[in-house]
Amino acid sequence: TRVLGIEGTAWAASAAVSDSESDDVFIETDAYQPESGGIHPREAAEHMHEAIPRVVERALEYARETFAGPDSAPPIHAVAFSRGPGLGPCLRIVGTAARALAQTLEVPLVGVNHMVAHLEIGRHTADFDDPVCLNASGANAHLLAYRNGRYRVLGETMDTGVGNAIDKFTRHVGWSHPGGPKVEAAAEDGEYVDLPYVVKGMDFSFSGIMSAAKQAYDNGTPVEDVCYSLQENVFGMLTEVSERALSLTGSDELVLGGGVGQNARLREMLAEMCNQRGAEFHAPEPRFLRDNAGMIAVLGAKMYEAGDTLVLEESRVDPNFRPDQVPVTWRPTAES
Ligand code: ATP
Structure with missing residues (x-):
């Protein structure tokens, strides 16, 4: 066809x-x-x-x-x-x-x-049967798994999509769109500073961490440190909920979808989590x-x-x- x-x-x-x-x-x-x-x-x-x-x-x-x-x-x-x-x-x-x-x-x-x-291209390129999918895109962030004829939303953001949240911070800093790759580059030289981490059951929220990140930047925290900590917390939240979704469904396959999935740190965290529980992880090629x-x-x-x-x-x-x-x-x- x-x-x-x-x-x-x-x-x-x-x-x-x-x-x-x-x-x-x-x-x-x-x-x-x-x-x-x-x-x-x-x-x-x-x-x-x-x-x-x-x-x-x-x-x-x-x-x-x-x-x-x-x-x-x-x-x-x-x-x-x-x-x-x-x-x-x-x-x-x-x-x-x-x-x-x-x-x-x-x-x-x-x-x-x-x-x-976004989910099906991961399933297709990995040749997976029944994966859980983490969709980490600009306007969305959710976990999907198949059950009884539909893909069910197991957990999702309670406010903005993950990419949009990151882009809001970079706009505040004055960086051009899209912000995700710039945060990734800046994070390489950063150290951890405390920022909120919000997971409620299977859902999560980015608004508190983004306000705190803007505030930390305004108060003079080096932007590299804010970027590093943003990535650690935001991607840590997504990894935690992905693990819970694997455990809930009993699936041993995780696929990643969405533009934020191009981030090496997010992929590293997800791969490590899957490795620890003996699950397979697949991130499609960037295109x-x-x-x-x-x-x-x-x-x-x-x-x-x-x-x-x-x-x-x-x-x-x-x-x-x-x-x-x-x-x-x-x-x-x-x-x-
Ligand atoms: P949706 O699929 O929900 O409609 P979208 O149309 O905004 O979302 P995508 O192409 O899935 O688009 O994702 C774009 C987002 O990916 C942007 O917010 C951008 O900042 C983010 N992004 C791109 N590269 C990276 C990266 N390396 N690290 C983090 N975020 C990234």
Whole structure:
């Protein structure tokens, strides 16, 4: 199966072509870079409007060159798009593009949940059966595991997503977006200072630690020390809850998803925790961790094969689309 995937929930205007037979995934992404501050929804939508046609054209060109002739119709079986969660103005542009393409190419339309796609690309690239997934992305932070036909949210942030929390601190310090890689670099020279650590059962909160981090910085604590301590506490919280999720489900497989998953310290903590309990840990390669259309195309192909397609009238986007709203049609029903 060959699927064109389109992603555009926030900053990444991205198109991809996945080919199930060769396991080849081509991804073309055009990133929105805010001139100042964080992501402005209107500017991000303008970026989608301008960049989506370009990345789609490049992906279709790749599909023609690789799987057919340059003058042939695009050899695509379905068009998959990210339906949500994400910024409404961005999602609407991607939804409109996907509907138009599916109609023009005369192929079915598949609506993919962005967070389930973060999980499934980890499961797919690791060849895991039934992992717990830690989604550590910009706008989200949660643990998912499969049970009775759905991915259940076992634990989640009580306030902001993990990447957004880090980005808020770096904006305060005056660093450009995205902040995560800058915190990671600065943390290398830091020492631990006391900051809040908030885990309540399976849930966790970042607002207290972020206010304390800003305050510590304003009071003259070296920024390297604040960055180091932020990483230790925030990632320590995520690791603790991941371990609890493994223990609760009895799973011995953990996959990581989301852009913050590119952080080496987070991966190190999770790998060490898994190692200690004899579980396997998998973090997909960076191009599949940050927002990308490859994960949309790969899950889109599985959904298409399961007959899980959309009629145009019911293909509205959903900015608050939760992963546990999605009936998992692409896994054998005997699993629970
Ligand atoms: P979502 O998938 O929830 O819609 P998103 O669209 O914001 O989130 P992602 O691509 O998953 O996007 O993640 C982007 C986030 O990842 C940003 O907040 C960025 O600061 C963070 N990030 C990127 N690299 C690193 C890193 N090395 N360490 C920590 N955070 C990072």
